[in-house]
Amino acid sequence: MAAKNVMAITGAEAAAYAMKQIEPDVVAAYPITPQTPIVEYFAKYVADGEVRTEMIPVESEHSAMSAVVGAAAAGARAMTATSSQGLALMSEIVYIASSLRLPIVMGLVNRALSAPINIHCDHSDAMMVRDSGWIQLFCEDAQEVYDLTILAVRLAEHEDVRLPVLVNQDGFIISHGVEPVEVLPDDVVKKFVGELKPVYPLLDTDHPVTYGPLDLYDYYFEHKRQQIEAMKHAYRVFPQIAEEFYEISGRKYNFVEPYRLEDAEYVMVALGSTNGTIKDVVDEMRSEGKKVGLLKIWMFRPFPKPEIQRYLTARKAVVVLDRAASFGAEAPLYEAVKSALYEAAARPVMGSFVYGLGGRDLKPEHVRYAFERAIALDLVADKEEYLGLRD
Amino acid sequence: MAELKKWHELPIAGLIVEPGTARKYRTGDWRVRRPVYDRSKCIDCMFCWFYCPDQAIIQEKGVMKGIDYFYCKGCGVCANVCPKSAIEMRPETEFVGKED
Numbered sequence: 001m002a003a004k005n006v007m008a009i010t011g012a013e014a015a016a017y018a019m020k021q022i023e024p025d026v027v028a029a030y031p032i033t034p035q036t037p038i039v040e041y042f043a044k045y046v047a048d049g050e051v052r053t054e055m056i057p058v059e060s061e062h063s064a065m066s067a068v069v070g071a072a073a074a075g076a077r078a079m080t081a082t083s084s085q086g087l088a089l090m091s092e093i094v095y096i097a098s099s100l101r102l103p104i105v106m107g108l109v110n111r112a113l114s115a116p117i118n119i120h121c122d123h124s125d126a127m128m129v130r131d132s133g134w135i136q137l138f139c140e141d142a143q144e145v146y147d148l149t150i151l152a153v154r155l156a157e158h159e160d161v162r163l164p165v166l167v168n169q170d171g172f173i174i175s176h177g178v179e180p181v182e183v184l185p186d187d188v189v190k191k192f193v194g195e196l197k198p199v200y201p202l203l204d205t206d207h208p209v210t211y212g213p214l215d216l217y218d219y220y221f222e223h224k225r226q227q228i229e230a231m232k233h234a235y236r237v238f239p240q241i242a243e244e245f246y247e248i249s250g251r252k253y254n255f256v257e258p259y260r261l262e263d264a265e266y267v268m269v270a271l272g273s274t275n276g277t278i279k280d281v282v283d284e285m286r287s288e289g290k291k292v293g294l295l296k297i298w299m300f301r302p303f304p305k306p307e308i309q310r311y312l313t314a315r316k317a318v319v320v321l322d323r324a325a326s327f328g329a330e331a332p333l334y335e336a337v338k339s340a341l342y343e344a345a346a347r348p349v350m351g352s353f354v355y356g357l358g359g360r361d362l363k364p365e366h367v368r369y370a371f372e373r374a375i376a377l378d379l380v381a382d383k384e385e386y387l388g389l390r391d
Numbered sequence: 392m393a394e395l396k397k398w399h400e401l402p403i404a405g406l407i408v409e410p411g412t413a414r415k416y417r418t419g420d421w422r423v424r425r426p427v428y429d430r431s432k433c434i435d436c437m438f439c440w441f442y443c444p445d446q447a448i449i450q451e452k453g454v455m456k457g458i459d460y461f462y463c464k465g466c467g468v469c470a471n472v473c474p475k476s477a478i479e480m481r482p483e484t485e486f487v488g489k490e491d
Contacts, residue, residue, distance in 0.1 A: 101404040162403060200406055210407035222398035223405045229398075 006182050011142040011174035014181050015081065015107045015167070016041030018149035020051055021189035024105075025076035025196075028056035028067035032086040033119045034171040035109040039081065061086035065093035072102035073211050075201025077153070081107035083171060084125045085114060091129060097164045098133030099227065100211060103156035103196075104164040106134075107149065110272070110323075111171040112358040120359020121171040123271060123324040126300075127332045133227050135165040135234050136301040138271040142179040145169045147251055148298075150184075153193045154241045160233035162199060168300075170273040172359070188248050231302040238299065255304030257296040258311055260286060264293025265316040266374040267348075269308075269337055271297050274321060274355070274362055281367040292371050297333070308340040317349040317374035321387070323356045331384060338381065351379030355387035362388060418445060422465030424480040426458050432477035439469035439478060 009017065016038045019027065027046075031039045046055045054071075058064045061082050068078040082090060087108060097104050112118040113125055126136060137152060139145045145167065152165040169175055184192075200209045215223060235255075242253040257275075260282050261267065268278050275296040285292045295311050297304075312318050318341070322331030329335065334352040341347050353370050355362045366387040373379055402408045435455050440448040447463035449456040458469075470478040 099404060100406075200402070200408060207408070208410045211404070213405065213407055215405040218395060219401070219405065222396070222401055223403075225398040226401070226403055230403075 004182055005185070006180045008178050009142060009181050010037065010176050010178050011139070011145045011169045012037035012109065012176065013041050014142040014146040015149055015169065016045070017183060018146045019079055020045045021184070021186050022079070022150060022153055022193050023051045023190070024053055024079045026054045026056065026068060026071035026078040027080060028058050028064045028071070028078070029080045030058050030061050030064045030082070030086060032061070032083045034111055034175045035081050035083040035086065035107065037175065038107055038109070061090040062093060065090035065097060068104050069093055069097050069100065069102055072097070072104050073100060073201070074203045075198035077196040079105050081109065083109040084111035087125045087129065088113060091132070094129050094134065095132050096212070099223070101162040101230065102164060103162055105149065105152045105156055106164065106166050108166045108168045109171045109175045110168055118358040119171070121173055121323070122357045122359065123168070123322070126166065126168050127324040127326070129166070130301065130332060133163065134301065135163050135231070135299070136168060137165065137298060138168045138300055139174060140273055140275045140296060142174055142177070142181045145174060146181050146183060147245065147249065147253065150189055150192065151241055151245050151253065155234060155238060157196055158233070158237050158241070159197070159199070161230055161237055163230050163234060168272065173273045184249060192245070192248055235302045235304065253298060255299045255307045256311065257298060259294040259296060261293040261295065261311060263291055265291040266319070266371055267293050267295055267312060267315050268319045268321060268367070268371065269295045269297065269333065270321040271300060271333060272323065274323065277362060277364060278367050281364050281371065285368065285371060290371070290375060300333070303336050303340070305340040308337055309344055312337070312341060312348060313344040314346040315348040317351070317377055317379060319351045319353060319370045319374045319379065321370070322352065322354050325354050325357065349377050349379050350381045352384045353387045354384060360388050418462050418464050419460045422460070422463060423483055424465045424467060425460070425483050425486055426463065426465065426467065426469050426478045427481050428455070428458055429477045429479070432475045434475055436474060438472045438474065442468045442472045444468065
């Protein structure tokens with residue numbers, strides 16, 4: 001392997017740089033804070049002639065997703081990126097992209113949904129489209145943004161999957177924070193993603209197809225069942241693609257990342273950049289002899305239930321951190337983890353903590369507090385609590 | 392009704408992957424009232440043929456030959472435009488168990 005090429009870049013630039021190396025046929029995007037620098041960097045690559053991508057500066061996010069849906073249906077490799085309100089505006093077409101089984105990759109720079117208006121990070125945007133049929137990956141840092149954006153292309157386009165993928169990165173925290181990112185040579189990425197093999201492309205006029213015809217009670221259900229199956233295939237295929245990515249990069253991905261879990265009795269579960277904070281606190285508490293550990297979730301949809309069961313069964317306590325609320329129900333990640341453990345032979349004590357809404361900082365002392373509550377077995381499975389909230 | 396396929400027997404995404412499949416679709420299933428044609432009153436004016444939205448009027452060289460119940464949805468436009476009242480709309484229940 002050639003000498004490592006490490007760049008000091010933000011998560012946004014990492015996403016854009018990955019897109020440059022992927023060189024999709026079409027990118028249609030509309031800038032929105034904090035996704036804006038992805039669009040800026042990529043537009044510059046196009047303007048400078050570094051990519052041959054057709055970039056469409058659309059008039060709204062609804063149009064951005066519509067354009068990539070059209071491009072993908074035509075047989076192009078198509079990508080976009082957005083945040084928060086942008087995702088909300090495109091949500092009608094977000095559902096259509098997955099239902100039409102189009103392998104679009106979209107960077108989602110997580111930002112709180114209005115109202116009141118806020119530009120900072122939480123996961124309410126990602127959770128809004130939780131059940132939209134998109135595969136969802138969550139990144140801890142800029143390196144993971146770069147890697148998972150490249151990996152997502154292969155996952156989306158796999159013949160048994162054919163589903164769009166959201167690559168989540170925490171707004172500002174990852175998107176605007178400069179970190180060292182090890183990038184691969186252009187030709188290695190090109191070879192890894194390969195050529196898109198279009199399925200039923202509209203531009204193949206010798207084999208005319210109809211996209212999006214009326215589908216009533218006699219067949220709609222069957223097509224939804226196919227989507228459910230495609231998600232199962234995504235679960236099956238992801239480790240194979242992750243293994244191939246490991247071979248070119250030396251970086252290993254999976255559904256989840258266990259951190260100091262071997263003998264851990266008290267385990268925290270979280271999505272996104274917060275995992276970095278938790279790892280520091282785990283190291284600190286380990287040095288104090290406390291048996292704490294972390295289960296980081298890389299893949300949120302399809303939800304890796306077998307891994308949740310394998311890693312969390314028979315732990316003394318599990319604390320789940322959610323950066324989004326589900327009003328009137330349990331927080332999304334907590335609900336999924338708790339549900340997965342229903343069938344566990346030995347269920348841990350469980351606790352749910354919502355944190356960080358609208359960009360509220362999660363400090364190491366908050367994480368430590370949640371761990372200490374777990375160690376004291378002072379958790380109530382049915383009670384949602386809040387970290388960093390004034391009450 | 393045609394034999395319905397199972398979820399794993401279908402192309403993905405509800406795509407229609409060959410042209411002209413509307414021909415195979417029995418829109419006659421939708422019919423609640425059936426146009427019944429009386430040849431003795433017909434003057435072959437072809438109004439019904441012009442107006443039918445489903446091309447369900449059968450004609451040969453300008454001569455009205457009857458109604459294609461595979462496609463006829465029973466909208467009643469033909470009966471409405473017929474100047475000789477040669478087409479009557481009758482409840483589909485009268486024809487249960489009978490051949491088209």
